[in-house]
Amino acid sequence: MRASWQRRLWxxxxxxSTSCSCxxxxxxxxxxILALRTDQGGSRLGSAAETxxxxxxxxxxxxxxxxxxxxxxxxxxxxxxxxxxxxxxGNRWSVLTxxxxxxxxxxILILNRRTGQVSSLEExx
Numbered sequence: 001m002r003a004s005w006q007r008r009l010w011x012x013x014x015x016x017s018t019s020c021s022c023x024x025x026x027x028x029x030x031x032x033i034l035a036l037r038t039d040q041g042g043s044r045l046g047s048a049a050e051t052x053x054x055x056x057x058x059x060x061x062x063x064x065x066x067x068x069x070x071x072x073x074x075x076x077x078x079x080x081x082x083x084x085x086x087x088x089x090g091n092r093w094s095v096l097t098x099x100x101x102x103x104x105x106x107x108i109l110i111l112n113r114r115t116g117q118v119s120s121l122e123e124x125x
Contacts, residue, residue: 055069055072056080061080064080065086066089067086067089067090068089074091075087075088075091075093076088
């Protein structure tokens with residue numbers, strides 16, 4: 001059970017929003033620092049056994065968007081086009097992680113429907 005000071009602290013909306021803002025700011029700052037230290041595609045990390053050009057080979061990209069290479073140990077690779085990362089569908093751990101995430105989302109939706117809870121998006125204005 002929470003102490004009374006903890007209850008009072010979290011009942012105050014301004015304190016809660018300040019805490020969330022600080023957390024989001026810290027996470028964004030960490031991401032910016034990481035991006036500056038590693039550069040795009042991790043070019044500042046040093047040489048690797050497999051170069052980026054090997055990952056751009058057409059034989060590893062299915063339908064132009066899905067990276068499938070069971071020989072590549074990386075969980076995620078840089079997208080071929082645009083900005084961001086995609087998972088390596090040839091790596092069993094990335095496929096298991098994606099499957100677990102999707103299963104968790106479906107389970108939450110099913111449990112939410114069974115209990116009859118109304119989410120904040122469904123409440124009338």
